[in-house]
Amino acid sequence: MYSLFSHTMKRSYSLILIILMGFSTTLVSADFFNEQILGSDPETAMVEDIALNNITLKDSKEITRYNNTTYFIAGIKAEAVKRFNDGTISYYRQHDIITSLDSFVYTMNQYFSYEKRYEQTGNDAYKERARSYLEDSRWDYARLRAALKKSTY
Numbered sequence: 001m002y003s004l005f006s007h008t009m010k011r012s013y014s015l016i017l018i019i020l021m022g023f024s025t026t027l028v029s030a031d032f033f034n035e036q037i038l039g040s041d042p043e044t045a046m047v048e049d050i051a052l053n054n055i056t057l058k059d060s061k062e063i064t065r066y067n068n069t070t071y072f073i074a075g076i077k078a079e080a081v082k083r084f085n086d087g088t089i090s091y092y093r094q095h096d097i098i099t100s101l102d103s104f105v106y107t108m109n110q111y112f113s114y115e116k117r118y119e120q121t122g123n124d125a126y127k128e129r130a131r132s133y134l135e136d137s138r139w140d141y142a143r144l145r146a147a148l149k150k151s152t153y
Helices: 002-038 041-049 060-086 091-121 124-150
Strands: none
Touching (some): 091 124
């Protein structure tokens, strides 16, 4: 009787061990896939797709602001891609950065679009709308800065 019970327990333990090994292999395979095959390519592509719209402005102050914004965004994108690729930013934080950067760029695109409309028409309503988007960009920048700061831990 004891040997039958012992044999059944050995089989049960073996089955549990096989199941656990199967789970650990699955987890290793999932990590291997994410880290070695997929990598940060999808997130990198998302960052690279974020860009200011090409726009031609007449006011030298606004041209400078546009060029500085383009330079600023390019720098953030380059640093984000570098950190995504070297693994210093977690997947979760990558999406915080992508969302914040996209929101900031959207707001700046709106600002420059309304500034362009103001230059074309002289309508003060467009200038006010542009100013409103520029103010909103402060909040978007603050969120972007916070996301970038959190990613350095």
